[in-house]
Amino acid sequence: MPESAWGWLIVTYLFLAGAGSGAFIAAVACDLLAPDWSKALARAGSLAAGPLVAVGTSALVLDLEAGLWEPWRQFYLVFNPSSMITWGVVILSAFIPISLLYAAALNEITFIGRYFRKYVWHLEIVGTVFAFATAIYTGVLIAVINGVPFWNTPLMPVLFLASALSTGLAVAMIGAAIIDISTIRTLSNFALGHVIFLSIEGVVLLLFVFMSLTRSVEAAESAMMLLSGSLSPFFWALVVVVGILAPFVLSIVEYYEYGRMPKYLVVGADLCVLIGGISLRALIIYSGTAPQVLA
Amino acid sequence: MPRYGIAIDTTKCIGCHACKVACQNHNGLEYDQKFNTIYQVDRGKYPSFSKEFVPAQCNHCENAPCERVCPTGAIYTSPEGVVLVHRNRCVGCKYCIEACPYKVRLIDHHEGISVKCWFCIDLVRQGGEPACVTTCPTQVRIFGDLDDPDSRVSRFIAENRAQPLRPDLGTKPKIFYKRS
Numbered sequence: 001m002p003e004s005a006w007g008w009l010i011v012t013y014l015f016l017a018g019a020g021s022g023a024f025i026a027a028v029a030c031d032l033l034a035p036d037w038s039k040a041l042a043r044a045g046s047l048a049a050g051p052l053v054a055v056g057t058s059a060l061v062l063d064l065e066a067g068l069w070e071p072w073r074q075f076y077l078v079f080n081p082s083s084m085i086t087w088g089v090v091i092l093s094a095f096i097p098i099s100l101l102y103a104a105a106l107n108e109i110t111f112i113g114r115y116f117r118k119y120v121w122h123l124e125i126v127g128t129v130f131a132f133a134t135a136i137y138t139g140v141l142i143a144v145i146n147g148v149p150f151w152n153t154p155l156m157p158v159l160f161l162a163s164a165l166s167t168g169l170a171v172a173m174i175g176a177a178i179i180d181i182s183t184i185r186t187l188s189n190f191a192l193g194h195v196i197f198l199s200i201e202g203v204v205l206l207l208f209v210f211m212s213l214t215r216s217v218e219a220a221e222s223a224m225m226l227l228s229g230s231l232s233p234f235f236w237a238l239v240v241v242v243g244i245l246a247p248f249v250l251s252i253v254e255y256y257e258y259g260r261m262p263k264y265l266v267v268g269a270d271l272c273v274l275i276g277g278i279s280l281r282a283l284i285i286y287s288g289t290a291p292q293v294l295a
Numbered sequence: 296m297p298r299y300g301i302a303i304d305t306t307k308c309i310g311c312h313a314c315k316v317a318c319q320n321h322n323g324l325e326y327d328q329k330f331n332t333i334y335q336v337d338r339g340k341y342p343s344f345s346k347e348f349v350p351a352q353c354n355h356c357e358n359a360p361c362e363r364v365c366p367t368g369a370i371y372t373s374p375e376g377v378v379l380v381h382r383n384r385c386v387g388c389k390y391c392i393e394a395c396p397y398k399v400r401l402i403d404h405h406e407g408i409s410v411k412c413w414f415c416i417d418l419v420r421q422g423g424e425p426a427c428v429t430t431c432p433t434q435v436r437i438f439g440d441l442d443d444p445d446s447r448v449s450r451f452i453a454e455n456r457a458q459p460l461r462p463d464l465g466t467k468p469k470i471f472y473k474r475s
Binding site for chain 1: 334349364365366367369383384385386388389390392393394395396397398402404406407408460464
């Protein structure tokens, strides 16, 4: 495995930011579009979004060095508009409070929630913009780097957005099953979402890996590491089979077997999506290789 | 203002690592921290074999990727064209390490900041030259003003058609190599 300056803390952050923003989008979509029987999913998604992104952001802060033990230095983080981290700090500082407020408003938690209940619609619109911004920015963060040719492609934000939407929906569905297990039958309606998001994710991943094979020697080296090299067992088992194929098949069955699928398979499909989501982030970070400067 | 750069003649390099050690001494680095890396490039098979030593350090790119991605603005270019790190501003996010195509940056875990070659600007401002340049027994490196066409470094680059590493990356490095 090649040395990367970023490790598991950044992987955790990329995954949680994606899952949290995806859960927010799932909650909003469900609250606006789906009828009353699906309110558990909107509530679960809204409750999970803010805390997930907040925990992810703490992982990001823990990865700092001087900025961690001299926290006032973090004030400087917003000073360079040409840096994606500066944009990320602004986006996260907006999204975390908005998503927490949305969770309070939708679930009418405390007087704050009751007060903001009438502004739910506004929070949904603004929050969705920032949720998409969070999901896309995590991809742009590593896509603008020309120090790692494998990451340096516009497909990266698309892949991260697709993964964020599928993991977010998975979080919301697991949450709905926890809040109210009787809704597990109605969750079959949302299996169609998994089918759509997972197919997009699969196609983008296919494009990303195959185009990397001819993009540059370094990108090809990284791609081969995933396809047949040292990371290939993880890539094929965790990302392709567990992360995409298994939940894809399970979701199709779930959609047609409406409400008759065993509970553990419904939740199991969602857990598979989450394992695939974090494995995808980890493998992309760990397979990055530096440009061959001596060529 | 001068615009400092270095020309490196790899055909003279014997791989003794004196530049690396002189740099570590001057900058008070630990034994496992280095601003200079000496890569070895092997070509051919014995007996038609050659080994090339390529010393690498911060290229002080004019279009520095590290400076562009640094969120705190801790990385800046001095008037002499030297890319420097503001020690009290860096938070240690390591974004610059990922962004640098030449991978010449490292984290100093004592101060928790990103560090790298800084052309020994303390010596240079007193009229001297960087430690790696003065210490080299075979005089591989030539330090000087790239804007002055009569400087030794400019003449060497012109005479030998010296090229930076990976000019295609568009970072406009200020270290030029004569490799054959």
